[in-house]
Amino acid sequence: MSDATIISVASGGGYDVHVGRGLVENLAAVLPPNAAKVLVIHAPAMGVVAERLREQLSGRLEVLLAEIPDAEGAKRVEVAAFCWQILGQTDFTRTDAIIGLGGGATTDVAGFVAATWLRGVPWIAVPTTVLGAVDAAVGGKTGINTAEGKNLVGAFWAPRAVVADLDLVATLPKNDILAGFAEIVKAGFIADERILELIEADVDVATDPASDVFRELIERAIRVKADVVSDDFTEQGRREILNYGHTLGHAIEHAERYRWRHGSAVAIGMIFAAELSRLATGLPDAVVDRHRAILTSLTLPTSYPLGRWKTLLATMQRDKKARAGMLRFIVLDDVGRPRVLNGTDESLLFSAYQEVGA
Ligand SMILES: NC(=O)c1ccc[n+]([C@@H]2O[C@H](COP(=O)([O-])OP(=O)(O)OC[C@H]3O[C@@H](n4cnc5c(N)ncnc54)[C@H](O)[C@@H]3O)[C@@H](O)[C@H]2O)c1
Ligand SMILES: O=C(O)C(=O)C[C@@H](O)[C@H](O)[C@H](O)COP(=O)(O)O
Numbered sequence: 586m587s588d589a590t591i592i593s594v595a596s597g598g599g600y601d602v603h604v605g606r607g608l609v610e611n612l613a614a615v616l617p618p619n620a621a622k623v624l625v626i627h628a629p630a631m632g633v634v635a636e637r638l639r640e641q642l643s644g645r646l647e648v649l650l651a652e653i654p655d656a657e658g659a660k661r662v663e664v665a666a667f668c669w670q671i672l673g674q675t676d677f678t679r680t681d682a683i684i685g686l687g688g689g690a691t692t693d694v695a696g697f698v699a700a701t702w703l704r705g706v707p708w709i710a711v712p713t714t715v716l717g718a719v720d721a722a723v724g725g726k727t728g729i730n731t732a733e734g735k736n737l738v739g740a741f742w743a744p745r746a747v748v749a750d751l752d753l754v755a756t757l758p759k760n761d762i763l764a765g766f767a768e769i770v771k772a773g774f775i776a777d778e779r780i781l782e783l784i785e786a787d788v789d790v791a792t793d794p795a796s797d798v799f800r801e802l803i804e805r806a807i808r809v810k811a812d813v814v815s816d817d818f819t820e821q822g823r824r825e826i827l828n829y830g831h832t833l834g835h836a837i838e839h840a841e842r843y844r845w846r847h848g849s850a851v852a853i854g855m856i857f858a859a860e861l862s863r864l865a866t867g868l869p870d871a872v873v874d875r876h877r878a879i880l881t882s883l884t885l886p887t888s889y890p891l892g893r894w895k896t897l898l899a900t901m902q903r904d905k906k907a908r909a910g911m912l913r914f915i916v917l918d919d920v921g922r923p924r925v926l927n928g929t930d931e932s933l934l935f936s937a938y939q940e941v942g943a
């Protein structure tokens with residue numbers, strides 16, 4: 586693939602993340618050579634691109650398209666069932682392949698369908714949002730939401746390849762670009778301070794999809810994720826650091842009935858995690874302030890109503906990091922030094938939340 590940066594992931598069978606421009610025009614190169622059929626599961630916004638893929642691949646194999654609902658509306662069991670029905674009615678076999686074309690919500694459900702159909706068929710992630718490219722499409726965490734909480738049903742099922750074509754991301758509304766930056770900032774705080782410096786230097790250049798800095802940030806964040814998931818595919822330990830800001834973030838998404846963008850909720854979750862770190866690990870004030878400054882420069886939210894605490898706490902009990910009824914959080918000792926905080930006292934959590942509550 587021309588102009589591509591290749592970032593390899595060593596777990597889940599091993600696969601490459603291709604980052605560049607015009608990559609989707611040569612998607613055939615990453616399909617399993619013996620596939621006779623491909624199902625393109627795509628977001629509504631990607632209808633035209635899905636049709637282009639059909640034209641591109643049709644000479645080689647049978648191409649089926651499945652448009653699924655937008656955003657979190659896709660991450661429902663009914664949507665997975667709709668896809669399973671298509672696969673069943675078209676005699677889809679284990680040598681055929683699924684393509685997930687869209688943002689993180691689309692690739693999460695497409696990967697989940699791939700993980701569950703015939704107990705696992707190959708899939709290719711084609712992320713079309715910033716958030717999808719830097720995080721959701723990489724690492725093989727697939728899944729859907731339930732009424733009780735975020736991503737409660739899912740599987741670890743690695744893609745065969747990830748194709749992050751920055752030309753596709755160019756049509757993304759600015760608000761979604763900024764929401765995706767929450768995960769880039771997360772990668773900066775947990776592992777790569779240079780990310781923070783590049784955003785601080787000029788936030789407009791950093792978030793301009795046409796700039797070289799934008800591409801550098803995408804690649805840096807992917808490298809952070811690829812490194813972590815190469816080490817710990819099924820989240821036995823180190824992978825938990827990728828959950829920085831997510832314990833509260835997921836509870837906010839649930840409280841907002843999944844109508845918020847994931848990145849916005851994670852932004853508030855990171856402020857909470859930083860405040861908790863200040864109280865529990867002595868994270869310097871300057872680092873906590875740096876969270877607020879960077880996320881504010883990206884126009885992301887940094888506070889949430891104080892009165893929602895009890896509801897949020899109840900939802901957090903279902904967080905996947907909880908053990909034996911005990912909440913666990915990812916906190917920072919410093920920039921680039923994340924760790925797990927076990928058995929946190931409820932009063933400490935509330936003290937941290939008071940700094941977030943508006
Ligand atoms: N599996 C993981 O490891 C992982 C990691 C991070 C986030 N996630 C999940 O990812 C989801 C969030 O992903 P997201 O922020 O990409 O949201 P999203 O998938 O909801 O996409 C955001 C919006 O952008 C639209 N869109 C997508 N690409 C577009 C484009 N190129 N041009 C115009 N519009 C476009 C979508 O249709 C949607 O309306 C959440 O469900 C989150 O839980 C998963
Ligand atoms: O890949 C991971 O591991 C992450 O935690 C990345 C997160 O950004 C992502 O939102 C993930 O889906 C959260 O996973 P969950 O296990 O807490 O549902």
Ligand SMILES: [Zn+2]
Nearest residue numbers: 768831847851
């Ligand atoms: Zn996330």
